[in-house]
Amino acid sequence: xxxxxxxLFKNTSMMISVLGVxxxxxxxxxxxxxxxxxxxxxxxxxxxxxxxxxxxxxxNSDYQKLEGELTDKKSTINTDxxxxxxxxxxxxxxxxxxxxxxxxxxxxxxxxxxxxEIEDRIKTAQTQLDTSGNSIKEL
Numbered sequence: 849x850x851x852x853x854x855x856l857f858k859n860t861s862m863m864i865s866v867l868g869v870x871x872x873x874x875x876x877x878x879x880x881x882x883x884x885x886x887x888x889x890x891x892x893x894x895x896x897x898x899x900x901x902x903x904x905x906x907x908n909s910d911y912q913k914l915e916g917e918l919t920d921k922k923s924t925i926n927t928d929x930x931x932x933x934x935x936x937x938x939x940x941x942x943x944x945x946x947x948x949x950x951x952x953x954x955x956x957x958x959x960x961x962x963x964x965e966i967e968d969r970i971k972t973a974q975t976q977l978d979t980s981g982n983s984i985k986e987l
Contacts (some may be wrong), residue, residue: 854900856971891933892957897974899968900953900957900963900966900967901957903953903970904950904953904954904957907950907953907970907977908950909971909975911943911946911947911950911973911977914943914946914977914980914981914984915943917984918939918940918943918984918987919937920987921984922936925987932987935983935987938983939980939983939984939986939987942976942979942980942983943980945979946973946976946977946979946980947951948976949969949972949973949975949976949977950973950977952969952972952973953966953969953970953973980981
């Protein structure tokens with residue numbers, strides 16, 4: 849009877865030890881998987897936002913060009929002509945709207961908004977720049 853109890857105790861403690869090792873190993877594997885997933889998603893988000901930062905730089909460059917064109921045309925426009933003056937004011941207003949849209953894109957990038965929302969804001973900014981360019985050409 850003593851031997852069977854001793855053998856039962858030995859088998860039970862061995863099984864508990866093996867299960868403990870299995871649980872520790874599985875916990876390490878799960879934690880590694882979760883950590884790897886977290887790091888890889890962070891890297892992929894950084895890569896996708898890199899292209900969006902490039903688009904922001906292009907938008908800022910286009911804005912600077914339009915601002916230069918408007919400044920050049922502003923000096924040649926006769927402000928006595930009301931229609932030209934109104935077109936000049938409309939062009940300035942469109943340029944301000946474009947700058948605001950570009951600032952919205954930059955804000956979305958800094959606050960790490962979703963990729964879709966950033967793309968929508970980039971499209972809006974591009975549309976505003978196109979509108980500004982057209983109104984400057986009309987001067």
